[in-house]
Amino acid sequence: MKVTEMDSPCGKITLAATENGLCQLLFGGYEQNAVKIQAWMVKRNIGREIDREDEYFARIKEELQEYFQGDRRTFSFPVDLYGTPFQKNVWGVLKRIPYGETQSYKQVATAIHAPKAVRAVGSANNQNPLPIIIPCHRVIGSNGSMVGYGGGLDKKKMLLELEGA
Incomplete structure (x- = not known):
């Protein structure tokens, strides 16, 4: 390593x-x-x-x-993801959330065809090994609130503000 x-x-x-x-x-x-x-x-x-x-x-x-610096919206370097098939499915959806936009945990659950798996989506989000690269900071509560971020809500807020979300 x-x-x-x-x-x-x-x-x-x-x-x-x-x-x-x-x-x-x-x-x-x-x-x-x-x-x-x-x-x-x-x-x-x-x-x-x-x-x-x-x-x-x-x-x-x-x-x-x-x-x-606000000059890059996607990343091109190789990643080596380790996770369960469910986690990788969730992370794949997170990677498709556009720069500067947010989605709710429920929207992510619906995108993986498991609309009742909101808590499991939250858990997969929490286990994301590549925050920023796999933009879990773009996932918010259904009511628009900032909930949960492994790096701390202050970092989540800073990243969303950086992106103009």
């Missing part, structure tokens, strides 16, 4: 990747996330070796900086 850190308007971000692509974006620095990354690797039988490798992440960091 390769890791690096970067500064962002959301604070420090830790990026982790396998040889197949970016697999985790975590709010906070590496020291804050090291145990979480190790546990994630063990759970997925990826190994235990972590290398700090900034060069690998140059393109990813560049695209994220462009996003934070």
Whole structure:
């Protein structure tokens, strides 16, 4: 596993990747996330070796900086997603929510043809390993309220304001 850190308007971000692509974006620095990354690797039988490798992440960091500057709406680097089929289905819907727009958990549940699975959609949203890249911040409550965000509601609000939502 390769890791690096970067500064962002959301604070420090830790990026982790396998040889197949970016697999985790975590709010906070590496020291804050090291145990979480190790546990994630063990759970997925990826190994235990972590290398700090900034060069690998140059393109990813560049695209994220462009996003934070308002110059990028989608990302083109490879990702390596680990999740259940249900989670991947939800994350696929999240990726289709346009930049600057929001949808409710109910709308996402309806999009996966499971309109009663609102709580399960919320859980999948919470397990999203690539916030910002898979824009779970664009999912809001049915009444338009800002509910739930693994990085904190302040970050969700900041990202939505950045996008003009």
